[in-house]
Amino acid sequence: MIRDMTLGQYYPVDSVIHKLDPRVKLSATFIYITALFLFRGLAGFALVTAVLFYVIHLSKIPFGYIVKGLKTVVTLLLITVVFNLLFTSTGTEYWHWGPFHLTSTGIINAVLMSVRLGYLVIGTSVMTLTTTPNALTDGLEKSLSCLNRIHVPVHELAMMMSVALRFIPILIEETDRIMKAQTARGADFEKGNIVRRAKNMIPVLVPLFVSAFRRADDLALAMESRCYTGGEGRTKMKPLKYGKNDRKAYLAVIVFFILVIVFRIML
Amino acid sequence: MASIILDKIDFTYSSGTVHEMQALKNINLQIGEGEFIGIIGRTGSGKSTLVQLFNGLLKAGNGHIYVDGEDIYDDDYDMKKLRCKVGLVFQYPDHQLFAATNFEDVCFGPKNQGLGKKEAELRAFEALRNVGFPEELFYQPPFELSGGQKRRVAIAGVLAMKPEVLILDEPTAGLDPAGRDEILGLLSRMRSELGITVILVSHSMEDVAEYVERMIVLDNGEILFDAPPREVFSHHRSLEEIGLAAPEVAYLMEELAKSGMPVKPGAVTVQEAAQEIISAICKIP
Ligand SMILES: Nc1ncnc2c1ncn2[C@@H]1O[C@H](COP(=O)(O)OP(=O)(O)O)[C@@H](O)[C@H]1O
Numbered sequence: 001m002i003r004d005m006t007l008g009q010y011y012p013v014d015s016v017i018h019k020l021d022p023r024v025k026l027s028a029t030f031i032y033i034t035a036l037f038l039f040r041g042l043a044g045f046a047l048v049t050a051v052l053f054y055v056i057h058l059s060k061i062p063f064g065y066i067v068k069g070l071k072t073v074v075t076l077l078l079i080t081v082v083f084n085l086l087f088t089s090t091g092t093e094y095w096h097w098g099p100f101h102l103t104s105t106g107i108i109n110a111v112l113m114s115v116r117l118g119y120l121v122i123g124t125s126v127m128t129l130t131t132t133p134n135a136l137t138d139g140l141e142k143s144l145s146c147l148n149r150i151h152v153p154v155h156e157l158a159m160m161m162s163v164a165l166r167f168i169p170i171l172i173e174e175t176d177r178i179m180k181a182q183t184a185r186g187a188d189f190e191k192g193n194i195v196r197r198a199k200n201m202i203p204v205l206v207p208l209f210v211s212a213f214r215r216a217d218d219l220a221l222a223m224e225s226r227c228y229t230g231g232e233g234r235t236k237m238k239p240l241k242y243g244k245n246d247r248k249a250y251l252a253v254i255v256f257f258i259l260v261i262v263f264r265i266m267l
Numbered sequence: 268m269a270s271i272i273l274d275k276i277d278f279t280y281s282s283g284t285v286h287e288m289q290a291l292k293n294i295n296l297q298i299g300e301g302e303f304i305g306i307i308g309r310t311g312s313g314k315s316t317l318v319q320l321f322n323g324l325l326k327a328g329n330g331h332i333y334v335d336g337e338d339i340y341d342d343d344y345d346m347k348k349l350r351c352k353v354g355l356v357f358q359y360p361d362h363q364l365f366a367a368t369n370f371e372d373v374c375f376g377p378k379n380q381g382l383g384k385k386e387a388e389l390r391a392f393e394a395l396r397n398v399g400f401p402e403e404l405f406y407q408p409p410f411e412l413s414g415g416q417k418r419r420v421a422i423a424g425v426l427a428m429k430p431e432v433l434i435l436d437e438p439t440a441g442l443d444p445a446g447r448d449e450i451l452g453l454l455s456r457m458r459s460e461l462g463i464t465v466i467l468v469s470h471s472m473e474d475v476a477e478y479v480e481r482m483i484v485l486d487n488g489e490i491l492f493d494a495p496p497r498e499v500f501s502h503h504r505s506l507e508e509i510g511l512a513a514p515e516v517a518y519l520m521e522e523l524a525k526s527g528m529p530v531k532p533g534a535v536t537v538q539e540a541a542q543e544i545i546s547a548i549c550k551i552p
């Protein structure tokens with residue numbers, strides 16, 4: 001039932017991209033998104049496309065699997081396209097009816113926006129598919145550790161995030177089990193109007209909350225009994241260290257970004 | 268009374284994804300009225316998956332299931348009726364107890380069946396009495412009970428629906444030996460008093476050997492043995508290979524037989540073994 005839901009989950013295969021340091025992937029994703037809103041012209045478009053597809057190829061994730069992630073933004077994409085198509089009034093006009101126009105600029109804008117949105121979603125899902133949630137929070141913690149100086153509790157925030165991420169699949173599984181247990185007692189979660197349905201969820205929500213609180217309690221106790229006192233003075237079992245591939249990747253990202261800017265200015 | 272037939276059942280979790288996992292392979296089973304069955308296998312062998320097929324919570328990828336001669340995968344089959352007929356108690360009572368009082372919780376099933384308040388309460392009362400739940404705890408919240416009492420309420424919650432087949436997934440998990448014997452004894456008694464079919468799931472042979480009449484041993488999603496306990500235990504070598512152990516007495520009796528004592532090595536319980544040994548000693552001139 002619920003378990004089949006995918007939440008941009010990690011896709012376990014062995015590839016160069018998977019092995020990169022999470023910090024590299026985080027900053028590369030950030031730069032790629034910036035580039036998506038900076039590029040101009042066919043050359044720029046060709047560049048961002050080529051880079052995206054090359055990275056997907058390197059990551060060994062089936063293309064169909066990534067495209068599936070686009071499904072969630074299809075509606076947003078369609079709305080953007082329709083608005084850009086019909087409400088842009090500058091450029092050469094091909095057709096118009098009442099407030100609606102179809103112009104050359106409109107078409108270009110529509111294509112550009114859908115490319116940007118689509119690539120943005122694909123780009124970020126390549127990151128989440130190739131990085132475990134734990135590595136991701138580790139990377140975030142390390143990258144943001146400079147904020148410690150202005151008293152932002154970076155470690156605590158990262159710890160909260162990784163605990164939350166860790167618990168999502170557990171709670172989903174638990175919900176599934178509880179729903180099954182109540183279904184076995186004749187509960188029906190599909191019948192009735194909204195009020196009725198909300199009421200029907202009580203037999204699921206009560207055990208779920210009870211168990212979530214118990215788990216939180218147990219975890220806090222387990223952490224405390226292992227002398228967890230927060231980030232200060234805490235070392236990592238697997239400290240993040242840059243390797244040769246990471247340096248190469250940084251170089252590639254920088255070259256890519258310079259090219260995007262050069263294309264934007266020159267062409 | 269209900270009979271269940273499984274015909275060439277396959278089941279795969281997350282079919283068609285990277286996480287694909289075949290949990291059951293070519294399962295053929297016939298379960299008659301009033302049987303007392305133990306489904307045994309080590310963790311991950313597919314026991315829980317199998318019992319969820321019985322009441323339609325999971326749907327097999329291949330094969331058919333017939334309950335009382337009707338195919339439960341027919342489009343017009345009434346699943347709700349099936350769940351009343353085949354009651355399933357899950358492993359963790361915490362997953363189903365939700366109401367403010369134990370009594371109210373047990374009423375949940377009968378109310379879902381469409382019974383009126385009066386009748387639902389009558390059923391709940393009867394069910395709680397049947398599982399030997401102390402009356403002074405009827406109107407207490409379920410969250411404060413001990414593990415064994417929680418399990419009783421959970422069993423009562425399903426029993427109140429008057430199922431013809433009662434399936435219990437690991438009903439003894441997490442209980443101490445006394446609690447375990449109480450629950451198993453209770454089930455055994457209910458089965459003879461109410462005349463229902465009882466199916467017990469367990470990862471421990473020793474636990475259920477005394478009680479059940481038929482044992483289905485699962486390994487890696489396949490049925491390895493389907494026979495009375497003593498026959499299953501005679502294969503204790505292959506049981507060991509799949510990570511299960513026959514009861515200690517089975518080993519003892521085998522050793523005795525090997526050393527020349529005239530005992531039959533089929534004993535399952537300590538009592539049986541004692542009897543066997545005594546009569547063997549009497550036979551020695
Ligand atoms: N909801 C699920 N999704 C995916 N795989 C599952 C799910 N439930 C169980 N499995 C897998 O199916 C196999 C059989 O599990 P299960 O029937 O729970 O075994 P048992 O009850 O004998 O321990 C196990 O390998 C388990 O990991």
Ligand SMILES: [Mg+2]
Pocket residue numbers: 314315316358436
């Ligand atoms: Mg199980």
